[in-house]
Amino acid sequence: MNFIVVFMIALVPLKGIEIKVDYRYDSQGFFDNPDAKVVIEAAAARWSRIVNQTLLPVDMKDEELVDGRFEIIHPGTGKNYVLSAAASKASDFYFKVGQPAADEYLGGFSLDENVWVLYVGARKLDGAGRGAPIGGARNLASVYADPESFLNRGFNLGVSSLTVIGGTISFDLGRNWGFGFLQSDGGTSLDFYSIAVHEIGHCLGLNARSVAEFRDLIVEDRFVGENSVAALEADTGGEVGGLEIVKSSSQDYHWRDGEYHSKIFPFGTPLYFGTVGAGNLQDLLMEPVFNVGGDITRLEITNVDAAALKDIGWSVISEDPPRGPDLDLEIGTSKNGGLSIRLMSEVGAIYTVQTSPDGCSWVSVIPSFVGDGGLLSWSDGQEGTHDPFGPASSLAHKYYRVIKD
Numbered sequence: 001m002n003f004i005v006v007f008m009i010a011l012v013p014l015k016g017i018e019i020k021v022d023y024r025y026d027s028q029g030f031f032d033n034p035d036a037k038v039v040i041e042a043a044a045a046r047w048s049r050i051v052n053q054t055l056l057p058v059d060m061k062d063e064e065l066v067d068g069r070f071e072i073i074h075p076g077t078g079k080n081y082v083l084s085a086a087a088s089k090a091s092d093f094y095f096k097v098g099q100p101a102a103d104e105y106l107g108g109f110s111l112d113e114n115v116w117v118l119y120v121g122a123r124k125l126d127g128a129g130r131g132a133p134i135g136g137a138r139n140l141a142s143v144y145a146d147p148e149s150f151l152n153r154g155f156n157l158g159v160s161s162l163t164v165i166g167g168t169i170s171f172d173l174g175r176n177w178g179f180g181f182l183q184s185d186g187g188t189s190l191d192f193y194s195i196a197v198h199e200i201g202h203c204l205g206l207n208a209r210s211v212a213e214f215r216d217l218i219v220e221d222r223f224v225g226e227n228s229v230a231a232l233e234a235d236t237g238g239e240v241g242g243l244e245i246v247k248s249s250s251q252d253y254h255w256r257d258g259e260y261h262s263k264i265f266p267f268g269t270p271l272y273f274g275t276v277g278a279g280n281l282q283d284l285l286m287e288p289v290f291n292v293g294g295d296i297t298r299l300e301i302t303n304v305d306a307a308a309l310k311d312i313g314w315s316v317i318s319e320d321p322p323r324g325p326d327l328d329l330e331i332g333t334s335k336n337g338g339l340s341i342r343l344m345s346e347v348g349a350i351y352t353v354q355t356s357p358d359g360c361s362w363v364s365v366i367p368s369f370v371g372d373g374g375l376l377s378w379s380d381g382q383e384g385t386h387d388p389f390g391p392a393s394s395l396a397h398k399y400y401r402v403i404k405d
Contacts, residue, residue: 016052016268016317017116019044019166019200027076028173030122035179036192038388040120042181042271042363043196047204049268050306053315055164056154058111060085064093068109068150069102071137073130075121075170082137085109099138109150117166118203125172128190128290131199131252133163133208155313162213162313167203171195178297181273181363181388190290193271194299198285201305205312207245207253207286213312214253221245223255225311231303235262235281243304246288254288255304262302267320272361274298327402338380338392339400345371349404353378355389356399363388 021044023031031037060068062085074081084102086092095101111117117134136144136151143149153164171177171192178189205211217225222242232240244256261281264270274297276282283291285305292299310316330342345351349371354362366386369376380398381391392398 016048016050017055017114018112019048019116019118022117022119023121025072025075025081025119025168026121027074028122030171030173031120033179034386036177038366038386039179039181039192040196041366042388043193043200044118045364046197046268046271046301047200050265050301050317051204051309051314052317053114053155055111055114055116056148057113057115058109058150058153058165060106060109060150062087062091062107064091068139068143069094069137070151070165071135072119072168073132073170075119075168076123078123078130078170083109094138111165116164118200119166119168120171121169122171122173124174125170127172128175128195129169129171129199131167131169131202133167133203133205133210134165135163135210162205162211163203167200169196169199169203171199181271181361191274191292191298194285194290194292197301198299201286201301201309202252204309204314206305206308207255209247209253211312214308217311218245218253223253223308223311225308227307227310228304231307232260232262235303236260255284255286257287257289258283258291260284260304262304264300265303265306267317269320269362270300271298271363272300273357275300278360327404329402334379334381334392338398340377340379341400341402342375342377343402345369345373345376346404347371347373351376352403352405353385354401354403355380355387356401357389357395357397359397359399362401 021040069082069084071080071082082102083104083106084092085108086105087107088105089095089101092102144151146152147154155164176189177192179192202208205214208214217223219242221244223245224242228243229240243260245253246256247253262284263279263281264275266278272278276296282299282302285299285301306316327343332340334340350368351371352368353365355365356362
């Protein structure tokens with residue numbers, strides 16, 4: 001096959017929160033499949049590029065009266081699972097005053113500034129996935145009231161408010177998943193990226209029954225968030241009095257299936273392959289049914305879904321970050337006919353190679369590289385790295401860029 005290699009040099013500031021995927025509760029080994037891991041990381045990165053909220057760091061310690069708890073739905077079992085910052089029951093303040101013991105004692109828990117943790121795993125489900133925000137478990141009222149506590153991170157207050165720690169997702173073990181970024185198999189498998197992006201939306205509070213900020217904007221079974229309504233009207237040209245809400249068997253809220261359509265949110269590098277494409281209308285991401293067919297195998301975040309995130313309190317980008325100065329790269333040809341890159345690195349800087357088959361849909365090569373002040377090099381197809389789009393020889397065109405953070 002003939003192909004063209006085009007290289008784009010870009011210094012793109014990485015903005016927003018960092019959704020850090022954590023696999024420690026993947027007790028069924030679902031993410032032992034490296035393809036599954038690549039896709040969930042790409043879905044997390046998509047939301048990370050959209051949400052630009054500032055979150056204070058978390059530093060929970062094993063201290064009397066202040067050691068905190070938070071509760072997750074264990075991704076591998078589906079059971080409520082309480083985590084404590086105490087080192088053991090012996091130092092667990094809440095246990096000593098009569099509360100049940102935690103399921104796991106951490107001996108402290110920390111998150112860096114702007115990091116939001118996503119625990120993932122799999123189990124047998126009726127549906128394709130189940131995403132849920134992390135709850136606050138049993139804590140002192142003063143913990144909820146403190147804007148700098150681990151539950152609020154300087155962002156929000158109160159019981160049932162937006163989860164600013166993270167979320168959990170379980171995926172169905174029995175599903176025929178499609179982990180590819182490019183290939184279409186005619187709908188015989190379910191696109192994992194679409195479901196992952198949907199479930200992360202629930203974790204962030206979209207259409208989540210447990211999140212007060214979403215519930216409070218429901219009036220007579222319609223979500224009346226100002227930004228969501230405006231986005232829908234802008235994309236469709238009609239007037240609406242709100243978006244009808246339905247309650248699914250998973251106990252989450254969803255938009256009425258097939259009722260509304262919106263364009264793909266264009267900022268934060270959407271993955272257009274398999275979708276309706278830029279500027280066209282698709283079903284909303286946060287609907288209960290995955291409606292695709294023919295050449296359309298993937299759903300993306302729409303303008304309405306992103307606007308709803310803003311309605312419930314998150315800060316959302318309204319444009320892509322500006323491009324910085326070009327990097328000074330030495331470019332060559334790899335053994336498979338693709339590209340090779342060499343550059344003199346800066347100590348501590350993180351360099352991520354991204355590839356694309358069309359110059360629009362970008363995915364990151366894993367892993368990124370950390371600069372040590374010396375020469376960094378990468379070649380298309382390099383052993384020990386994974387490019388979700390595959391080698392240059394498998395594509396009609398291949399584009400490359402390097403992001404420095």
